[in-house]
Amino acid sequence: MSGELLVINNGSSSLKFAVFTPGAEAEPDALALRARGHFSGLGGARPHLLIRDGAGATLTDEALATDRVFDQAAALQRLLAWLEGQAGFERIAAVGHRVVHGGRDYRQPVRLDAPTLTRLEALTPLAPLHQPHSLAPARLLASLRPELPQVACFDTSFHSGQSWVAQAYALPQRLSESGIVRYGFHGLSYEYVSRRLARQLGRAETGRVVMAHLGNGASLCATRDGASIASSMGFTTLDGLPMGTRCGYLDPGVVLHLLQQEGLTPEQVARLLYHESGLLGVSGLSADMRVLLDSREDGARAAIELFVHRLVREIGALAAVLGGLDHLVFTAGIGEHAAPIRAAVAAGCAWLGLELDPAANATHSTRISTEASRVGAWIIPTDEERMIAHHTRCLCMDPD
Ligand SMILES: Nc1ncnc2c1ncn2[C@@H]1O[C@H](COP(=O)(O)OP(=O)(O)O)[C@@H](O)[C@H]1O
Ligand SMILES: CC(=O)OP(=O)(O)O
Ligand SMILES: [Mg+2]
Numbered sequence: 001m002s003g004e005l006l007v008i009n010n011g012s013s014s015l016k017f018a019v020f021t022p023g024a025e026a027e028p029d030a031l032a033l034r035a036r037g038h039f040s041g042l043g044g045a046r047p048h049l050l051i052r053d054g055a056g057a058t059l060t061d062e063a064l065a066t067d068r069v070f071d072q073a074a075a076l077q078r079l080l081a082w083l084e085g086q087a088g089f090e091r092i093a094a095v096g097h098r099v100v101h102g103g104r105d106y107r108q109p110v111r112l113d114a115p116t117l118t119r120l121e122a123l124t125p126l127a128p129l130h131q132p133h134s135l136a137p138a139r140l141l142a143s144l145r146p147e148l149p150q151v152a153c154f155d156t157s158f159h160s161g162q163s164w165v166a167q168a169y170a171l172p173q174r175l176s177e178s179g180i181v182r183y184g185f186h187g188l189s190y191e192y193v194s195r196r197l198a199r200q201l202g203r204a205e206t207g208r209v210v211m212a213h214l215g216n217g218a219s220l221c222a223t224r225d226g227a228s229i230a231s232s233m234g235f236t237t238l239d240g241l242p243m244g245t246r247c248g249y250l251d252p253g254v255v256l257h258l259l260q261q262e263g264l265t266p267e268q269v270a271r272l273l274y275h276e277s278g279l280l281g282v283s284g285l286s287a288d289m290r291v292l293l294d295s296r297e298d299g300a301r302a303a304i305e306l307f308v309h310r311l312v313r314e315i316g317a318l319a320a321v322l323g324g325l326d327h328l329v330f331t332a333g334i335g336e337h338a339a340p341i342r343a344a345v346a347a348g349c350a351w352l353g354l355e356l357d358p359a360a361n362a363t364h365s366t367r368i369s370t371e372a373s374r375v376g377a378w379i380i381p382t383d384e385e386r387m388i389a390h391h392t393r394c395l396c397m398d399p400d
Helices: 072-085 114-121 131-144 173-177 187-201 252-260 266-275 278-283 289-294 298-322 332-337 339-348 358-362 384-397
Strands: 004-010 015-021 032-040 048-053 058-063 092-099 150-154 208-214 218-224 227-231 327-331 376-379
Touching (some): 004 072, 004 131, 015 072, 015 384, 032 072, 048 072, 072 131, 092 131, 092 384, 131 150, 150 187, 187 218, 187 327, 208 298, 218 298, 227 298, 252 266, 278 289, 289 339, 298 339, 327 332, 327 339, 332 339, 339 358, 339 376
Parallel strands (some): 004 092, 092 150, 208 327, 327 376
Antiparallel strands (some): 015 032, 032 048, 048 058, 218 227
């Protein structure tokens, strides 16, 4: 395939993108990064755009217009204008999108045509913060360049081979059969990190691994020799760990209580659980871990304590499912950058045989456990965009 690959990773308040040139080999590492960009603070008071070239040099670093709401749609228009001015939109040969939910029907990356887009849009209630933002750019691009191949890469695919028992809820069978099961998310990140860990260890048999993707959304994934065994996220992106603004797992009785006793509407409950809970709700201060770590307020400390407690508890549960733990891997914004969080989690995992190397942790080294540690602890920066570019390349070169 000649031409470049555009990757769009659209989140609830951010849009990340990247441009890659495919190499001769169909390997993620063979893709040459041309540029990487990040629109942040979308829909808020301080939208911002940062673009770097493949070598990391800054191409654009600007505050975006605040005289009107700068949202995902505005970000996409700005991205297209930038592409025109740079390599030229015409040189883009295919576009890969991160789509959070593939539901029951999509277990692998898929070419996006009109019926597929419609089917994926129907999954919006299961990932309301993500699904619409992922699919809107695909619709716009399809209208601007109908001949341009577009590919959807799913967060859920990596987990689709889990055993039924890892996926099932203890609900009547007809509900499980209708698709109310655990799907798991952040799969593109886990797929990439898992490959990097294998590279670090020099073998594909990575053993019993728990990966912690700790960003705005946060989840854990247990793998055995690279295959997903269990995940902390379930049917929707609300489950599992507390996140920036999401509550994580909750007694379903709380939802019933809010609806029946407190008289909240379903929309109010959704707003509470998706947007007003998690680190933001507990701290009463911020969803941003940097702000919480810098704060001396009691709320900030409580939010961090709860976040770490739930992480340690869930890592223990996944270690039990794996029958032990060989490696613990940290990734995404908090996992890659927040040394105090990693230190607290590692302390809570000492009973599993994890011994942290504090100096390596403080300097964000790749391996952060001591030589003597029975469990290896690692920081492996994620690259969802590279993984999406890889799948897009594979699908557009070989439609089977
Ligand atoms: N240096 C840092 N120290 C602590 N937390 C950080 C740091 N840098 C980023 N983070 C946290 O990472 C989170 C965002 O992670 P990221 O992976 O970029 O999220 P997403 O891709 O889901 O938008 C935020 O909570 C942010 O505070
Ligand atoms: C699935 C999910 O929560 O994604 P993100 O971390 O990008 O919000
Ligand atoms: Mg993310």
